[in-house]
Amino acid sequence: MKLLLLLSLLISSFIQADVVKPALVEVSFFKDKTVEISIDLSLEAAMARIGTQYKNTTDAPSAAQYDELRALEKGELLKRFNDFESEFSNDFIFKVNNKPQVLTLSHAKIDIVGYKKRPRKTILTYRAQLNEWPETLSWQYAKVYGDSALRWQMYKKDQYNWSQWQWLRDGNPSSLINIDHPQPLSTPQRFYQFMSIGFDHVIPLGWDHILFIVGMALSSLLWRRLLLLVSTFTLAHTLTLGLAMIGVIEVSARIVEPLIAFSIAYVAIENLLPNQSIKRKSVIVFLFGLVHGLGFASMLKEFEMAPDSLATTLIGFNVGVELAQVLIVSGVVAALLILNKLKLNYRQLAVIPASILIALIGIWWGFERLIG
Template identity: 45%
Template sequence: MVFLATQAPLAHEAERTRVVLTFTGDGRFVLEVANDPLWLLMRLETFAGGTVPANPSPAQRDARLAQLGSVFADRIVLFVDGHEVRAESVEYHPPPVAADSLATFRLAGHMPRGASSLRWLYGIVADPYPLEIRQTDGSSTIEWITGTNWSGTIDLTRSFPRPTRWEIARQYLVLGYTHILPKGLDHILFVLGIFLLSPRVKTMLLQVTAFTVAHSMTLGLSIHGLLSLPSRIVEPLIALSIAYVAIENLVTRELKPWRLALVFMFGLLHGLGFAGVLRELGLPRGEFLTGLLTFNLGVEGGQLTVIAIAMLLVWPFKTKGWYRHRVVIPASLVIAAIGIYWTLLRIT
């Protein structure tokens, strides 16, 4: 649990990675890599052997990132026809004034004449991220790269076909599921907090239904631009929701009407968190609804898996007299402590 407490606060930041590689008609390439600026600064300082000052101002952060351009470029490896191609220029572009925007490094250089294949490595991000490749004829494709692994070999001699609806559905289903398992540590603890209130199936289903309906609503509204809150507000409140459900488990063992109402409200917050991740990952042009629905289904699948695992672990003991004192109370105390710690961490 100590590991979870120290790792989860940055879990969503690593997911905020967008990479666009554009080939121009004059034989050049332009590579734009967008990341959360504070997260990126922490990573680059690690590679450079430096340290990040506590709570740097945006101006300090951006000035230092601009200085670390060469360190960033060293973590980018572009192989064309088996030979490494280096960028000839590296520019840092600070995030726009809008809250929660990403900072961008822009690299440019020349492609070898007659280039036919490409492999790519971004040695900073551990989580999956999208690499969009735009051809000179206007066609494009998105390759999902698993963290610090190499991409597959990408054929540059042809136009990129549009992915089928099934391919998009499968891709976003997996993205939604992995956002919960294994990466959504805060969402996992919230679901476990719901589960621990009572071993009764009806009690659990009522809470899960309220949570699901709520986060599905705000996910859809936020992605359509009808509802928005900055992550500096949403993320601390999500952490606080984890602490609340765990603390309430300590003082009651029955489902009260206010519990359902609060779980619904907390579900609205978690939906905004899901939307923030999905917005940064991007939704496919022409298949917006497919991507949105299957991502949400993947999230539900991840949550149900968490509940199923928890049920399998405690089912033989749920009717024992000691179940509450030896399972519910200790587990809820740990979850509450982590939730409070995350809340304080996310507001400082």
């Protein structure tokens, strides 16, 4: 019962929460020496001063303010932001040729209230007129907002000229970027970058994925069975992730997200059955892995990688995901082995209570996402 209570307290704090996504910052330079900065962010989180250093919005002292802002219609939210905008624009530093630039908000695109299990998307567009041709640039987001990702382009109509993404942790400044002779990320650097993103997307940000892997790991202490299940799941989500990233398949998040939640519930319910079939479970895990791969793709597509870096990106991301999965499975198995070594009934003490709790959460999330 203590394990059930602990798991309940740990997970309940995330059920109502939104994950704060890093801001995606795109800088475009034009021939007339104007510059445009597009910031894709969770505006409510920024206004409530909630950054990516919080695992979810309910961890922040201003969680109530975030929830209030999240419920506003887009017109009312824009009015609130207009009062906050001068404070917000002072929270980032944009330099061209080592000189801070004065930016003016030219447009704010705020989505409808929409699906409340996902942060609402806002795109803020700032512009500035440069006095000289740009040679270098640098960007720094305030530490209060946490992580951001930066890329830039010399704009040419109908051409894809974006640089590689530069991932900036905890408000750290970007490097001084030479616009005339940019230093692209090497293949090892890009691989490591997206490996880190893949790991972070599971631990600590991916509670859907964590609960699915925990439910799967609770099914057996036989390493061959666990290896089969984890390998089957990995193969499936890698397949759909790759196909989705190259545009072969595309499924709406309104379908994918409820299916992911119900997959969590099903895997946990399987643990409660007296006679489990490893063949049946492997087939089910494979099918659900296909769905989870589509969920990964919806996040990774936001980075819009260039074709020549797609393979490195996918491999790095998948390696990060697999490292996180191995860590989760190892933790669950270690806990069960300790109980078993103490000659305690680990199934009664841990597997059954945890599976019931995970199944209930999965069912709750599933119906919430269907009607959300």
